[in-house]
Amino acid sequence: MAKYKVGDKLIIIESENEDIKKLKEITGLNLSKDNYSRLSLGIKVLGVEYDRPNVILTYRNITGDMKKVFAVCRDIQNFNEEKVLEKALLKAFQEEIINLNVTKNQGLELRY
Numbered sequence: 001m002a003k004y005k006v007g008d009k010l011i012i013i014e015s016e017n018e019d020i021k022k023l024k025e026i027t028g029l030n031l032s033k034d035n036y037s038r039l040s041l042g043i044k045v046l047g048v049e050y051d052r053p054n055v056i057l058t059y060r061n062i063t064g065d066m067k068k069v070f071a072v073c074r075d076i077q078n079f080n081e082e083k084v085l086e087k088a089l090l091k092a093f094q095e096e097i098i099n100l101n102v103t104k105n106q107g108l109e110l111r112y
Helices: 016-026 081-105
Strands: 002-006 009-013 028-031 037-040 044-051 054-060 066-072
Touching (some): 016 044, 016 054, 044 081, 066 081
Antiparallel strands (some): 002 009, 028 037, 044 054, 054 066
16 A cells, blocks of 8 residues: 555555455365364455445455445345445355366466
């Protein structure tokens, strides 16, 4: 991330390469010696927009693609921002796992 001051304004430029490097560090599939495996998948949340009962989550994945997912809270009277955000995050991770699986099944390399 780079910060520049232009007059009275502060301009912040986020480096996509830094995001991807950090996501690579936290993403992995490991198998231990005693046959336990662990899947770690990372995304960077870029924005969350609440429009009761909906939420739109914008995120960046390990390949640098910016994506959006949409979730709805069905119980409008008991709208809970935390729960609907969890739902959106689960959709984002589900989408990334599906993309990873499709990429591997097609014999393609993940482009990092």
